[in-house]
Amino acid sequence: MICAGIGYRRAATAEDIAALVARAGEAAAEPITHLAIPGFKPADDPAALEAAATLGLPIVHIGLDELARAAPACPTRMSHPMPGCGTASAAEAAALAAAGEGAKLILQRIRTPTVTCALAASRDFGDGR
Numbered sequence: 001m002i003c004a005g006i007g008y009r010r011a012a013t014a015e016d017i018a019a020l021v022a023r024a025g026e027a028a029a030e031p032i033t034h035l036a037i038p039g040f041k042p043a044d045d046p047a048a049l050e051a052a053a054t055l056g057l058p059i060v061h062i063g064l065d066e067l068a069r070a071a072p073a074c075p076t077r078m079s080h081p082m083p084g085c086g087t088a089s090a091a092e093a094a095a096l097a098a099a100g101e102g103a104k105l106i107l108q109r110i111r112t113p114t115v116t117c118a119l120a121a122s123r124d125f126g127d128g129r
Helices: 014-025 046-055 064-073 090-099
Strands: 002-008 034-038 059-062 104-111 115-121
Touching: 002 014, 002 046, 002 090, 014 046, 014 104, 014 115, 034 046, 034 090, 046 059, 059 090, 064 090, 090 104, 090 115
Parallel strands: 002 034, 034 059
Antiparallel strands: 002 115, 104 115
């Protein structure tokens, strides 16, 4: 399983999200299987739902506690971690949490002005990355 974790600003459109996830997917050896959004975003956010539909991906809504547990494995470090999740990269934390215990980040956070995306593979995926 390869999970794309995203973070996005209120101004992000579904097209913005889908385009960056598609760009991130070009770096993966296999297709993305899930789209993970952080729990501080509404589960029914129209931009995320439309992007997921465009990409043909199910959404995994990652709770704040799961984001916090994944935070130590996130390589992106900034001076101002996001409130409520303890990490500077909601995208990295969401991807790792969605991919499950032992997941590995296969693409660190990439970004546009309104969207961030990172990819993680589950421990049992493919060659065990």
